[in-house]
Amino acid sequence: MFESMIFVLMFIVLLGIFSQWLAWRLRMPAIVVMSIAGLLVGPIFGFVNPQESLGEIFSPLISLAVAIILFEGSLSLDFREVRSFNKPLTRIVTLGAFIAWIAGSLAAHYIAGLSVAVSFVIGGLFIVTGPTVILPLLRQAKLKPRPAAILKWEGIVVDPFGALLAVFAFEFIKFINGNVTLTSFLLFFAGSIFAAFLGWLFGWIIGKMFEKGQIPEYLKAPVVFAIVLMVFVFSDVVMHETGLLAVTAMGLTMANMHIASINDMRHFKENISILLVSSIFIMLTASLNPTTLVDIFNPHIILFVLAMLFVVRPLSIWLSTIGTDLMNNEKLLISWIAPRGIVALTVSGYFASILQESGYKDAEMLTALTFALVFATVIFHGFSIGWVAKKLKLSATEKPGVLIVGGNAFTAELAKSLLDEQMDVLVVDDSWEQLRYARKLGVPIYSGDILSEQTEYSLDLTPFPKMIAATEVDAYNALICSNFVIELGRDHLYQTAASQTKEDDYHPSLGGKTLFDSTANIYELTERVLRGHVIRKTNITEQYNYEQYINGREEEVVLLYVIRADGSLKFYTTKSELQANPGDLVVSLTPPTKLQDKINDKISQSKE
Template identity: 40%
Template structure:
């Protein structure tokens, strides 16, 4: 039987499909144009929603869209907790503790004052909304960090603060709302605070117990491999629902704690679970932003005055910087990193969702300007997303706290071939790192001033000591084909499979040794193997970096050097691209070709020079 829809309403299935297409499409376009994805998602939601009226979540999806947002936020926070391994805190631990234990209460106080004297709200609305404003938004921070490529410590500070303060902000708002309820009704103050304390304690305990229970079950093989992710999802939803039924918004705390416990349990299946959750989070973040932007009511924004804009300016330019500088005072953090964190405080999904709900509760309690909380939250999110989306990367580059201005190359395996390649890449201003488990293989690279890492690139030590954000390409080039395949397979999801290469395997052509396409990385250098490349080096082949011009183009270079092996090219912006398979090679002026030349070509080149 067909389901009737209201006049002008969209079919619910089509509505959900539209949300997915807009969210993922906005992220893809942002990646192509190198723009902040959050800004495009916000614009897409506004266009299909209040601007053109094509999509209205409450009408087209129905009453389930708000619970959908709540569940999505819970999953996003759980995935955020999964990324919070205590080992990553090494240098940022003090800063994170201060931002949570000092910054959160201080931010609550300053935000409340900004709302009262800046936006002109009542004290009741200011205290409740001020608590919610502690949240800095992991849904916004994650895409921004991916684009800005910050150095390890400031990135860890922003990530940990955003994820830990999300449930803290929600619970602060619950605390403030309980106080308002006591003042506006006959409820006793003691019982209100008792229920609040019980709710927080139960939520924390639920998160810890569920995390340890799942870790125990996964480690003891009580759950089959193919069911681990479904069981994980089911447990997240169950923990969130149980905690939320005891104290509203405490479910966010429970799932965050659960994620942190699992992240630090050293599970063998941790990486697979985390990557799946990351993929789900990309979909959820985009979907939630589209839904929230599309559900905006312009008539609600009409209630706002110029003081609302003044409030947003005060929050971004005064409240956030003062909060961070006071919280991080007398720490060993460099001033540049303090300035970056102080000027980065975007708000996201949790703030809008919780503010809208609590605003309605305030109106029910007789606080008239509670209706302003939702619109104020939206313009704060929109303003902070746009400002930080466009300024984070430039500010980070100005302060010199990015991982590296030019994306670099990690060469796995120290050999004659990788050392010579690294030397030429370094001369071309491309950051390069050679890793090897044999200290002797790194002796010559160190003599040449090339950055090295002694150890396994897949080890926890490499994760802690090597700033992976500074590198774009990985080349697995050891004399062990199986290890090269392992490195390429493991690092593929992190760097992007299109950016992970390995030397061709010696027995790859043999059907008994052929591997599925899901394993290993891309080959290059005309499918050369380790032994082949090093034989070429010992027989006199050399590396060359050749610049193309208007007069000297790629076709002419190929004609003059028919036997040369093209490895990569460096575009005019200074970014390197390795050439594998049928990849297109840029041929415009300013492009530099990185190649290997046979002895006779090298001699001709020396003669011309």
Template identity: 40%
Template sequence: MHLATLLMIILAAGLASQWLAWQIRLPAIVILIASGLLLGPVTGLIDIAMPPEELTELIGLGVAIILFEGGMDLKLGEFRRVGHGITRLTTLGPLLAWLLGALAGHFVAGLTWPVAIVLGAILVVTGPTVILPLLRQARLNKESASLLKWEGIVNDPAGVLLAVLAFQYFTVSGEDWGTVFLSLGKAIAVAGLLGGLGGWLTGWFYRRGAVPTHLKPPMLMVLVLAAYWASNQVQHEAGLLTVTVMGLVLGNMQLAEREPLRHFKENLTVVLLSVLFIVIPTQLDASHLQAISPSSLLFVAVVLVAVRPLTILTATIGAPMRWQDKVLMAWIAPRGIVAAATASIFGPALVEAGYPEAQILMPLVFLVILATVIIHGLTLAPLARRLDLAAREENGLLIVGANDWTRALANELKELEVDVLVADGSWYRLKPVRMDGIRTYYGEVLSEHAEHELEDEHLSYLLCATDNDYYNALVCKALGGEFGHHRTFQLAPPRESSDEQRRLTLQQRGYFAFEPPIDAYSLNHRLREGWSIQSIRLSDIFDMDRLAEELGQPGEDWVLIGSVSPQGQFSLYSRDHSFNPDKDWLLVYFASNS
């Protein structure tokens, strides 16, 4: 098969698997691995005619980009809030997981000590490639999510480095501890130099305009790959630690281009994950699958119910963490792309070094990946809700801007048992809202404080309703990715319909709520004239058409705000989106009391 055809099949299968996983609400890695197994060992459609060493090097480049992107997501502000737990999880945690995993590999899976010790190190990793999508699905509170995210991203290179050192000890250095400690020192030094200093210098040059804006994202990708390659020349597999440190440094610098750079990496990561999780399973063949035995399945069970819980509970003894977080983390530890890639590297290498039982390394790791991703992916959200660590189902409204009209809307939604939260930077504007018993957030919604403290995971819509149209647009664009741009709305500017040339384009703002030209001034003015927020239930006799007949011209005589379905699901109305409430739906509208 031609290389171009093969590449197109891999890309199409990978992205189709991602889309299917989103549709059926399963972790994407499950569908990707299944697709890889189907296209590789089962049907033989994908056969990559490339030496294993070269394929491994290409896989390593993809993993480097993924880990760098994960490092950019780590915020030092999160560490300051939950550092007491993160420190234990990223220092004691990897060592305990390594020890217990090696014991399970030897006594349960029946592996020799060298292979068991390398396997234990590989299974230290939990992986941002799996953790981050699961966190988005589960809507954990921000402190619990930070613990899982930091552990996953930091422990990935730690586990790889432990596997490298164990491999070198048994195969290269002739079981010489001096060589092992020298290798560890070299890995840390090169990560600090190329990752830490290199990342800071990159940010320093970017700040000063030494690189044009359109070249910054692609040039950063090349610099990351160069740092990864150079680190590996100094110390085998030190590159993953380097790129993680580099991402952490750049992600916490005050760069004006931080968000565009991060979005570029996120998009690239989606494609890389789609490709890697298709390619790696294709390397399994019938001999690998035949090597799986009952002891292998027992080993996976021990990893799930003994190794992980003992690791977390021991590492966090005396740590000032909530017991609910300890229980959650003792259960949740899905493995991802780094574990798979590392196993594909060291399995064949150990076989060549004289450890034939290492041929089971890759299928064992894939078993652990499949088991943890499926089981933890399906149980994370229910367990988090049971422990009161997760938001309820998405249903509610975040209102940015406290004024008389938004206060009236919030009170009506509260009466209808719809979750509502009002955010504003003025303590005095929020005071009457707080007095009504409505949840509020005092502060700037775009601040770092809000990123850590504003609990909005359970809310489904955003309405920016301040009297500053450009601020409304800024908030909509900043939070559109979190809520979904189709659920991100702002009030229209005055004279919107008659001043087409002066308005912001849709790419620069949110969708307009209600019927333009409804703006903040007109809503508050009508409220003072005696209008009020009202609700009515539709029926077979009294439907939308009948309501419109009674109330008059939409936007002039009344304003449709939204609806609440019979199941209690809130929807905000916009002329830009279809809106078809039916019998037994509650309509929320703004009209005169007369």
């Protein structure tokens, strides 16, 4: 319908981001919404066909986008993250991938009816999961750290090797048939080694330039962006399908150089990655031929997909992890979650054409076979990952846990009040002495700098969706909040009021939301606790409503937070006027007066 190339590009990007937003609003897997959106505007209603509109630049655009996505994913692969479970991970990405290749190839031959040659090519490709599908699922599901890390590492590390394995199988078939010499076959291995070396070399060079300050901050992300594209293209020109290996090696190298400014660059690439994933999924699904869509329902294809889901994947995980310390519930989750995505779609299209040119007519089935596996895994795994994780007790807690930075008398009392309500809470401070208040009350603590690199890898922040910065240094509080904006979102970051008297000294807009009221800085709050002020909890009922509570409270009372009847937690801030309904619990810092005790007695009587 729309023939303008620039309009099609605009429409794809807009639809992709809208799909991401809609998935967030509906709490659905983003990749599922994007796939459905692409099918609706493409083969079903025929609004756009990106492959026809973009012509020759369609495939290069997707290839470059996949390279950037894979590099961004590999940039998060720090070896320190997997020290405690490197054995099961190593087994999964080596022995597990090999078992998946053999078993998947046999399924393609005996169930889907493909020839042995085509089966072993496509079997190698189908070992991939990839960051384009697994990372959005992990972002949505909020798994516990170990299974999440294993799925992330497997998806990123195996992704380039799946494409290489398909190339290897194809070259091996040609070698067996006498179509290529042993020298040509060995060149494949040389090309793969060259790609890995090229990625390592440029990753190391860029990393060293960053460390020595030879690239200004504003140019770091653009420089890396350009180098990634260059490494991918150059490697792919030398040996087809080795570009993904090169960019993965580059990202892995930079991630483990522990460059101080790597986080800022990673945040930029995360934003780019989300944009690219959204756009590519729309492009691929919208370009699907209606005939291929019908072919997906071929009984042989359906049986093959079921075999991949319920036989091949579980077999590869359970066999490869024998003798490791993975728990059975972790094995069950990992053996179920293996969504295929963009790499499988793009590379299978390439092999479908060259295999047909080589005389394998059954290769025309590859496109429908791949789309069927991609759609099935995206939908089944996308909708089930959260439910399965909960059933297996591998999802992060849903309770509104709070991490409090700053050890003092007030934060200790605040943490104890949250802990008493069965919430996850942790007090962090780099001074062991400052944590004495929390230790005395039996509150969980962590001694270390929340912004240090060591803390990032030794402290699991998953149970704490909310963070309070309550140290005695206002600028440090703002820095903490700014540092965790990407991970937690500004709405879940709080800091105590500024203690400075001059407006020019401090800019609260740079940090999180200001807690309680503008006069309740950490010095004032701590002093009140040391003078005997206590944290009191008031139940709001039909007989004693919120308005009565507000009108009856003393002037010195500081309103802290409200726990809703549904268990959600809301903090009072300088810019929010909370209301409490019957069934809610209002928590405040209160002078220990007889009047307040009488009010609490009345509340207890009304509940009875």
